[in-house]
Amino acid sequence: MNKKAIITSALPYANGEIHLGHVASTYLPADVTTRFLKMNGVEAYYVCASDDFGTPILIQSEKEGKTPAEYVAHWNKRDYEDFSAFNIDFDYFYKTSSTENISFVQDVFKKLNDSGHIYEKEIIQFYCNNDEKFLPDRYVKGICPYCKADDQYSDLCESCGRVPEEITDPKCSLCGATPTKEKTTHYFFKLKNFSDSLAKWLDEAPNLQKDVKKYVQNWIKSGLIDWDITRDIPWGVPVPLDGAEGKVFYGWFDNHLAYISTALKFLNDKGIDGKEFWNSADIYHFIGKDIVYHHYLFLPAMRLGIDSEYKLPDYIPTRGHLTLQSKKISKSRNWYIGLKQFLEYYPADYLRFYLVSINPYSQDDLNFDWDDFTTRINSELIGNLGNFVNRALGFTKKAFDGKVPEVDSFDEKDSEAEQKIKNFATDLSDLMEQNHLDRALKRIMEFSSFFNQYFQHKEPWKKGPGTANCVYLSVNAARALSIALFPFLPESSQKIWEQLGLDGEINKSSWSDMSLLGISPNHVLGDASPIFVKVEESDIEKHKNQLGPSE
Incomplete structure (x- = not known):
């Protein structure tokens, strides 16, 4: 790294x-x-x-x-x-x-110009006689010449992702009138000249998404067009050339x-x-x-x-x-x-949890759904994660006055639990480095689910043999979770950290710390209380009713 x-x-x-x-x-x-x-x-x-x-x-x-x-x-x-x-x-x-x-x-433009990558050209541009102005791309809408999608901007088709050379059936998006075509002078960037070097860069860039690279490479093969980089408006970065007064750079x-x-x-x-x-x-x-x-x-x-x-x-x-x-x-x-x-x-962490959960590392669209949000928060974030942390810490407070007990020799289940903690950082790292954030968060929830089951299996409330081991390992699992969760849920992870009775800010922890059994016997926990509050369905109905009217 x-x-x-x-x-x-x-x-x-x-x-x-x-x-x-x-x-x-x-x-x-x-x-x-x-x-x-x-x-x-x-x-x-x-x-x-x-x-x-x-x-x-x-x-x-x-x-x-x-x-x-x-x-x-x-x-x-x-x-x-x-x-x-x-x-x-x-x-x-x-x-x-x-x-x-x-x-x-302006400095980059001058370098590009000095290197011969810029040229000046008289063009015909859309002009709205009604609004008495040249129309930048975002103010001309029409049909994409490539995929035939309607109601697209002239500088970007949101349907196919391409930049049209010229939009079909143009209309002024300010007043709806059909614009006329008038002469003006613009500066162009020689994008065509970079086809080979762009293709080479894409071939050699190991960390770019393969599916995105593929269709960009297809765009290059089908032929790039030079890029109009100036506009006739008074608000923008001025073009730093004599004779270019009143012209600014296109936002992109x-x-x-x-x-x-x-x-x-x-x-x-x-x-x-x-x-x-x-x-x-x-x-x-x-x-x-x-x-x-x-x-x-x-x-x-x-x-x-x-x-x-x-x-x-x-x-x-x-x-x-x-x-x-x-x-x-x-x-x-x-x-x-x-x-x-x-x-x-709702707290920021609820939205952070939900959006990461539903968002794969791909170009697939994702959908925010109020009912799905409710289910995921109540059953996963609260029912799984919140439940485990509260059980582990709450039981330690109640049964051991908040003091982590001395451990005995581990049985098979204890050793499995210990190994889960020791492997946790490595298990997550590969997914995080590959930007599969949704999968990493899912792995965190699986870790929490494992320890819920472990706690249930060990039945520490019966005070039988192995109770101390269960409490010790469960508290350490809660610590591991607090560190793993920090990139995703920074406020909640800090709350868990404080309830564990640990000092300072959790963001000072290193990622690999989560795989240490960092809480020793006799450590005293802080006060335990539920980290999350249930999402009420009656509130969700109110939020739904505030939307719209929809199409």
């Missing part, structure tokens, strides 16, 4: 609140992974930034009577607060509109460069050489499947275009979209749950 890592997530667009769909695929898996790496002694930093530029922000800020800068500052602060409430523990959260990012983006040109500029700002401010660290670390970019094209083609090509001055990603963990009650999330139809709203109902 590399002892340095930089972790990023797709940047949240500073144009509205964070909802469950945002955190499921990118922020939560990145946070769990970062916590795991840190517990393994990796100098890991999780950095992110709000994505501040683009026409939607310009238009929405005008509607609210704010400057774009004021508008994005509001959402940057609000998003960070919501992430923090969900225990997404960024080491640094910045913004694409920072002076550092603007300067960095500048926003993923903020991964690098944000990391450099954070590391350099800490007195660490940011560039050197970046190039010697494992680089993780956590994304959703809708932005594969950008992260597997645009992002690496731009880094290749500046001679890999900043190394390409080692991992791009890509997951599917979250649906809600089996329907597509839609803010406009009120078919969504805001993160802030959810955390007013």
Whole structure:
């Protein structure tokens, strides 16, 4: 394992609140992974930034009577607060509109331009006579020329994931009128020139998902198109060339460069050489499947275009979209749950547990279902994990005044239980390193289930031979669980840690510590009380009724 890592997530667009769909695929898996790496002694930093530029922000800020800068500052602060409430523990959260990012983006562009990867071209662009403006991609909708899906943006088909050369049957998404075509001059990035080097990178990158690599390689084989990287709007990173006044970079040109500029700002401010660290670390970019094209083609090509001055990603963990009650999330139809709203109902750890449980390391879509949430929390988190911890610690308090007893020689069941603890860290590590977080959490629940059965089999309440061994091993299993759970359920794991009567913060524990029998005889436990509270079905019905009307 590399002892340095930089972790990023797709940047949240500073144009509205964070909802469950945002955190499921990118922020939560990145946070769990970062916590795991840190517990393994990796100098890991999780950095992110709000994505501040683009026409939607310009238009929405005008509607609210704010400057774009004021508008994005509001959402940057609000998003960070919501992430923090969900225990997404960024080491640094910045913004694409920072002076550092603007300067960095302009510098990368100049290098690409000097190396011959940029050219200027007069193009015909959609223009809305009704709104009297050139229409950026997000303001033209139509039919995808590749898969024929309707109601798609002209810069990304959400159905097939490709970037259309030109959308069919275009309409202005502001007013619905059919736009005209007018001449304007834009700058282009020679993406076509990178076909061979991108194919080589994909062939040689061992840690990228095979299924994603395969269809990106097919895109390359079918022919890449050069990429229009500028727009005619006043809100964005200005193009630093004479004669380019009034032009800014397209958001997808500048926003993923903020991964690098944000990391450099954070590391350099800490007195660490940011560039050197970046190039010697494992680089993780956590994304959703809708932005594969950008992260597997645009992002690496731009880094290749500046001679890999900043190394390409080692991992791009890509997951599917979250649906809600089996329907597509839609803010406009009120078919969504805001993160802030959810955390007013239930603790962050309930949502973290559920979303990791249902989220495989694949591009398969996942579904948030209120009834399934209730079942998993009540039967798995509470009925299995919470029940075991409460039984083990509660019985020790009641029968032994909270003092762990001296052990006798182990019988076969005791030895099996001891071995489970000793193998626990290794059993989980491979799954965590391979980003199978759902499987790792399932393994933790299987460990808890084993010890529930062990406790039941030993019947310590009968005070027969072997009672002390059962209590000793069960308390140590609870300790192992608290450490294993920390990346997933940081608040609950700390509560277990404190009930065990252990000092300090659990995040100071190393991952391998869970496989030690770290609680000795005569250790005194803290106060035991239930870690979790049951989810009531009557409350769930209220939450369901707040959705909609659905389609």
